[in-house]
Amino acid sequence: MIIIDLLISVVVITVLQLLGMVIFGLITPFNDLEELKKGNTAVGLAFGGKFLGTAIILGVAAYTNTSILHMALWFLVGYLCLLFTYFIFDWVTPGLKLSDHLQKGNVAIGVLLAFVYIGIGFAVSSLII
Template sequence: MTIVINIVVSVAVIIVLQLLGMFIFSLMTPFKDLEELKKGNTAVGLALGGKFLATAIVLGVAAYTNTSIWFMMLWFVVGYVILVAAYWIFELVTPGLKISEHLQKGNVAVGILLCCVFIGTSFAISSLII
C-alpha cells in the first residue's frame, strides 16, 4: 500500500511541477501561447512543445535519480532555472533577432531552433542531476 501511495504522490507532484513550469514559461512571452496555437501558429507550437519536452526531460531525470520527492523537486527547480536562463541567454546572443516577435509572426525556423535549444539544454542539464 505504501508503494501505491508513493507513486500517486510522486505523479501528482510531477504533474503540478510540469504545469507550473509551463505556466512560468508562458509568462516569458508577450503573447498568449494558447491564442497563437488556436490560430495555427506552428512556430509557437514548436517552441511550446520544446519547452514542454525539455521540462519533462529535466523532471523525469530528477524523478528517476532521486528517492526523495523533496530532492526531486529541488533538482527540478535547479534544472528549470537553467532552462529559463538558456532562453534569456539565447535572446542575448541573437541581438538582431527578437525571438518572441518572430514566433508570433509564425517564423517556423525560429520555432525549430528554440525547440532544439530547450531540448538540447535539458539533455545537458540532465547529466548534472545524475
C-alpha cells in the first residue's frame, strides 16, 4: 500500500511540476523551448529559476501535507504567488521590458530572474508550513 501511495504522489508531483512549467511558458511572449534550442542562455537561466522555484513550492507542499488534495491546493496558492511575481517585477521595472531582454539573450536579466523565482519560491514556501 505504501508503494502505491508513493507512486501516486510521484505522478501527481510530476504532473503539477510539468503543468506549472507549461503555464509559465504561456506568460512569455516567446516560445521558451524554441529559445532554448537556439542556445539562449538568458532564457535557460530564467526557465531554470522558474523550474526550481516551482519545485521548491511543490516540495514543501508535498512535505507538509498528508493529503494529495491539500498538497495540490497549497501548491496552487504558492504557484500563483510565483506567477504574480513575474508581473509585479515587470511592473516595478518600467524601463526594463524583461521578456525583450530575455529574448535578446541578456544573461544579466536571466540570472536576476532566476534568483527572483528561487527567492520567491523559498519565501512563499515558508507560508505553506
